Amino acid sequence: MLSPMREPTSNAEEFTVDELASRANMTVRNVRAYASRGLIDPPRLEGRTGYYNRSHLQRLQLIRQLLDRGFTLAAVEDAIVKSPTTAPGHALELMTLLGHSGGDDPSVLMSPDDLAALANVQHADPLIDALAELGLVERVDERTLRILDPQVVRPGAAAVALGLAPETVIDAVPILREHLRAIADHLVERVSDEIVQPFVDQGLPENEWPRVFGAVEELLPIASQVILALFRSELQESIEIEVGDKLQQMGESGPEGSASAS
Known part of the structure; x- marks a missing residue:
């Protein structure tokens, strides 16, 4: 049973199955498997080549997000088949709202010396290691850190600069x-x-x-x-x-x- 995808597709960009799989961050084999289960509509055929559009891509992105959130493929299939009029773009937007995604990447680059100065400590390595274990920073190279969550790291460093022990803030x-x-x-x-x-x-x-x-x-x-x-x-x-x-x-x-x- 196919699930109609009703978002407008006029003048839409089209992709081959390889391009679609690449954009959806999955294998061609998975794309074909989902198509065989009726989770995406058949492509537009031109000769022996199938062309997919944005609605196909959004449906695959929705499937991937649902699987990543712990749903079984059977549950995903059941949900999609039972809601054939649901545009995948709408569903993705709703999942984004109900999820914890923050949109654009908030990370910034900073040198270890800059972080040490922000926290008013002489040696930042122990602090950096602790922050890395918490998933708040990562080392790009010896001279560069990627601060993954500046809204946590910067106030935390400021608290250390005000006199709190780094361990207190980390804990x-x-x-x-x-x-x-x-x-x-x-x-x-x-x-x-x-x-x-x-x-x-x-x-x-x-x-x-x-x-x-x-x-x-x-x-x-x-x-x-x-x-x-x-x-x-x-x-x-x-x-x-x-x-x-x-x-x-x-x-x-x-x-x-x-x-x-x-």
Whole structure:
């Protein structure tokens, strides 16, 4: 059973099976296997050569993403066959919204000396090794680092420069990741269940795509703002408690110090 791919293809660029496989980052054998299972439409034939278009490419990209996310090929086939009117471009956009992809590559290049200066440390090698283990930097060569997540590395280095031990900052990363990932998974699951699933159950009506995209696009940044606001509130409360404890300790040790002196 074939799954119609209904995105407009007029004036679309066309590819041979080898070009299609290369663009989809898979083997020609896999492309032909998916075609034999009815997961993509037959190509346009010109003589004995088949020509594929952007819709074929998007469908293959969708299949690859679903497989990469842990779905079995049987589950992918079932989902595609049951939603024959779903444009693969729409599905990819929705998966991007619900996934954790950040769009453009945020990485930047930096020298080890620049990182050492940012963290105000004399020798950056231990810090670099620790960051590399966390997947935050990688060595390009002896003089160049690729900072894979500058929004984490730069504030972390600044915290070290302010006086925190590098180990303290490094140890905080997996703790933050664990808790924030749990929060992220919970929020995405709720959005999926309460907004996306009803839309899927209705058969993915074309006229509802803008509403669903808009809702998901707005809700996820709102959730990020709420998380940041709550963290700031909890951080402020934690600081106040810690400062209060220190002041109390000073008050309790003060009279003892005076008595001893007398």
